[in-house]
Amino acid sequence: MEGPARMAQDRSMWNEEQCWEALERRDRNADGQFYVGVLSTGIYCRPSCTSRRALRKNVRFYATPQEAESAGLRACLRCRPLETQSDPAARIQELCRHVEAHPDDPHDLADLAARAGLSRFHLQRSFKAAVGLTPKQYVEACRVRKLKQSLRTSQDVAEAVYDAGFGSSSRVYERADTRLGMTPNQYRRGGRGVAITYATAESPVGLMMIGATDRGLCFVQFGDSEDALLGALRKEYPAAGIAPMGTPHPVEFRNWIAALTNHLAGNQPRLELPLDIQATAFQMRVWNYLQSIPYGEVQSYGEVAAGIGQPSATRAVARACASNTVAIAIPCHRVIRGTGELGGYRWGLARKRTLIDLERAKRGVCFSLPR
Template identity: 40%
Template structure:
C-alpha cells in the first residue's frame, strides 16, 4: 500500500523515484534540492507535516540525510515547513527564505511547477501585501488594449497584480500607492510574454495557462480564485454556483468579497461571475469593461 507521503506526492503531480514532470524540472534524482522539493510537495498535498520516515521513503534517502537537506536548502526543518503549510503560512515562509529561489528553482524547478496545484493550500495571509510589500522587488509593464490600459506587476513568485484603467499614468500611480515600500522597476522586455498574454485576454482569447501566479490572499480567497480560473472563456457562473463548486454553498457573500478583492484582472476571471438573475453585478474595473469582455469571449469561443 502506498504511504500517505506517496499519495500526497501523486496528488500534486510529483514523481516518486522518477524524473520530474514539466520541461524545466530537470534536477538530478539524488540532489538535495530535488529531495526537498519532493518532500515539500508531499506536505502541501497532505495539508501539513508528514512523518520523517514517510518523507525519507518518498525521497529515497534516510531521515537523517533529508533533515540535513532541509537545513542546507531551505534553512528550516521539514516539520517547520509542514506546520507552515497547515497554518497557511508556507508561502510567506518560502518568500522569506532566499535560499529557495537560489538553491531550488534556479537549479531547474520552475516556480509554476511548484505552485501550479497548490493555490488553495498555500493561500497567504496578506500581511506583506498590507504592509506595502516592504523591500520586495516588483517588476511592472503596461499594455495598451481595446479595453484601455492594463498594468501587470510581477514578484519573485509570479504575476501579483493586473489592473485595467483608461489612463496609463493613473494605473502606475495606483500601483505605487498600493506597494509604497516595494522596489518598483519597469521591465517591459522581461514581461513581454505577460504583455502578449494580456493582449490575448483583452481580445477574448485564452492565453495565460502557463503564467506563474503569486496569489496574495487568504486560503479561502485562493480557493475561490482557483475556481474562477476553471470557468471556461465565454461562459459565466453565479456566485451561488461558485460557492457550491468550492464545497461551501453557504459562503455566497464571502465568494462575492473574494471576487471584489481579486488583484489579477483578466487572469483570474472574476468578470465571468454574475448574479443569480443573470445581471452583471459589480466589477471593480467598470461594468462596461465586464460586459465588453464577456461579449469578446463569447465571440471568440462561439
C-alpha cells in the first residue's frame, strides 16, 4: 500500500505528517489512531513501540491492523498491535506497570478503568482473569511490596507505612495480616511473634517438612534430614517461635498433610491449601499462575512469563520459582526450560525429575524428559 493512510472518518483526521510526528515522539496517545508499517522489515507496530526507528522512506501508515496485514506486514512481537486493538491483556499489563510505578496513588477502580479504556465491570473481570488478583488487591500488593522495601531500611515503621500509601497504620495491619501473612513489624523482625509449628512426613522424594502458622502453611520443603530441614525453616523465619507440632496434630494440620500426600501420590490432582507466605506483587502473580498449571503438565519459564503478561521477564520468573518456600502447594517443579531441560529446582534436580515423572506416569503420559 502506497501513500498516506486512510484514517477513520469518525475521528479527527491524521495526515501523514502528523503520523510521522507522533511516531517520532512515540506518542502513546496515538496508539489505536494509526499503525506504522516498516517495509524493510515487513513488521507493523503501534506508534509508541520502542523498537528501533525505521528510515522514513520505508515507513507507511495504516488506519487499522487489517490494512497493514493485507499489505503483507506482520504484527510486531514487542508492541503487539493486534492485542491492543481487541484484547485487553496488553492494556491490563500497562496498567500493572503504572500501578507498580505509583503505588501510593489512590488508584480507585474508576480511575484505573478510565486509564485502561475499559468499563469498571470489564476491568474487574479481565484483570482478575489475567493477573489472578482484583485491581484493588493488586494495588495493595504493590503497596505492601513498597512497604516491605522501606521496612528493611526505615527506622520508623509508622513512617514506612504512610510512605507506602496506606494512609493509616491500622489499615495496613488489617490488610497485611492476610496479604503478607505477617504484620509489618513481624516481617521486619524475621517473623518475631509468629508461632510456627512443624512436622515431617515421608514423601516420594524424601523427607518433607511442613511448617504452619495458625493461618496456613508457610513452609513445605524437602531435605535429607530433619536437622537440615529445621535449619532451612529457621533461616526462612529467623525470629519466629518455631516448635514441633504437638501430637496428635490438630485436625487442620492433619488435613493439610493428607492433602499433600494424596496429591503427591496422584490421588488428588487439585490442591487447594491455605498458605501463609510472604510475596512481592510479582512473586504473587507468578505463584498464582503456577497453581493454574495442571497436574502432570509442564510449562517453560518463557510460557509462564507470557502467561502473566510479561513475556520478557523469563529470568525474573525463574527467580520467583527459586524463591518458593512451599513446594508442591505452589508447583514450581512444573516449570522447565524452553529447550526441554529441567532448569533449576530449589530442592535438587533429581527431586524435580521424580516429581514430573511421577505426575506424568499418573496422567498416563509416557514420554520422558531428556536426561
